[in-house]
Amino acid sequence: MLMKKIPIAKPFLGNEEAQAAYDTILTGWVTQGPKVAEFEERFAEYVGAKHAVALSNCTTALHLCMLLAGVEEGDEVICPSMSFIATANSIRYVGAKPVFAEVGEDFNLCLEDTKKKITDKTKAILLVHQLGMPADIESFTAFCKDKNIVLIEDAACAIGSDIEGKRIGSHSDLVCFSLHPRKIITTGDGGMITTSNDAYNEKLRLLRQHGMSVNDRKRHESKKVIFETYDVLGYNYRMTDIQGAVGVEQLKKLDTIVTERRRIAYWYHDKLAELEDKIRLPRERKGIKSNYQSYQITLLDHVEQTVPDIMQAMLDKGISTRRGVMLAHKEPAYTSDNNLDLPHTHKMNTRSMILPLYLGMTEEDVDRICNELKSHLKG
Ligand SMILES: Cc1ncc(COP(=O)(O)O)c(C=O)c1O
Incomplete structure (x- = not known):
């Protein structure tokens, strides 16, 4: 019998997104325009930001x-090394230095270690x-306020994740989503x-579109001839209206997506609970809710098996997994940081792996994954 393959992830897209993209293309306006504006409005409303x-x-x-x-040349910005490389890279784009601090058991920045890394350049x-x-x-907001440091x-x-019902995106004024x-x-x-922050909002709109004082849509709709000026050094960081239209449809599904992801994560919690003497599960602290973008487990110290061995054994059985979140400071692009001493971060990285989680997974799929994992963690 053919073994059903279980991928690591799958986007949740359907006819609604396809139709929205199609309709937008036929309007003839495909770069940033009304659909992006609608997406922005709904996104802000969803997270509870202005x-x-x-x-x-x-x-x-x-x-x-x-x-x-x-942030500019000569400045330091503290961030975790354990993150996708774009986190640290963004600091270097402006000529500043990423200063890597340890993460805690939840893979998030550790405040105690962050405090140790503060200098007068932070x-x-x-x-x-x-x-x-x-x-x-x-805690980070309070700390940054006290030290007069910007929080990003x-x-x-x-x-879709929240803290005591307050969604991520509404706690501070510079929050970035992918x-x-x-x-x-x-x-x-x-x-x-x-x-x-109204001033940030205005500046961002200017910077994302070449620093242009009057955008192309306004000029297109204007009954009078208007000329734009380029007031600051800007960029072309626009989203297209085709993407905006897809985003509007995705947002309509977001609650369903998050609810379903949490349900699958809780299946994992239940079915792997008996292994908690061997692995740590990504459980939420009291009052917080994760959207479970990924389900990452960590092998405890005394477990003999290695992550690559388990990943290979599972792949041989048709189950895709991924290594734990990468470490930026270990990459060739960060040669001068390669030997940094971040023991906890390093251990978490070598001992962690990500299990499949996507909409459409069945409880039988989760059973199969958990049983496979259990069979490799025996002894
Ligand atoms: C933590 C983190 N920051 C930044 C990014 C970069 O996102 P994008 O691919 O949208 O540029 C990612 C993407 O994986 C990420 O996981």
Whole structure:
């Protein structure tokens, strides 16, 4: 009998998104326009922020946040090494130095270690809500306020996660989301910044479109001839209207997606509970809700098996898994940081792996994955 393959992830897209893209193409307006504006409005409303500014991806969103925070050459920004490389790269884009701090058991930045890394050059902290699990935003906000440091949130994975019912995106004024297909909702590629700061909102709209004083849509609709000026050094970080239209449809499904992902994560919690003497499960702290963008487990110290061995054994049985979140400081692009001493981060990275989680998975799929994992963790 043919073995059913279980992938690691699948975007949840359907006829609604296809129709929306089709309809938008036929309007003849395909670059940033009314659909992007509608997507932004709905996104802001969903997270509970005053504004949402759509961008080409989360990496460009992070870059613009660095500019708004006034981060420049000679400054330091503290962030976790355990994150997708774009987190640290965004700091380097403005000539500043990423200073890597340890993560805690939830894979999020550790406040105690962050405190040790503060210098008189620290301009900002880039707090990642890793894999959709909300970081301790309250403590970081209080700390940053006290030290007069800017807080930027990398919420690439965290749309739909919340803390005591308050959604990620509404806690601070520079929050960046990703709409890559590996995330909770997608526009192919795409990014969003949420803010309740009017000045930031205006500046972001200028920066994402070449620093242009009057955008192309306004000129197109104007009854009078108007000329634009280019007031600041800007970028082309726009989202297309085709993507905006897809985003509007994805947002309509977001509650369903998050509810379903949480249901699958809780199947994992239940079925793997008997292994908690061997692995740590990604359980939520009291009062917080993860969207479970990924389900990452960690092998405890005394477990002899290695992550690559288990991953290979599972792949041989048709089950895709992924290594735990990468470490930026170990990459060739970060040679001068390669030997940094981050023991906990390093251990978490070598001992972690991600299990499949996507809409359409059945409880039988989860059973099969858990049984396979159990069989490799015997003894
Ligand atoms: C934590 C984190 N930050 C930033 C990014 C970059 O997102 P994008 O691909 O939308 O640029 C990712 C993407 O994987 C991510 O996981």
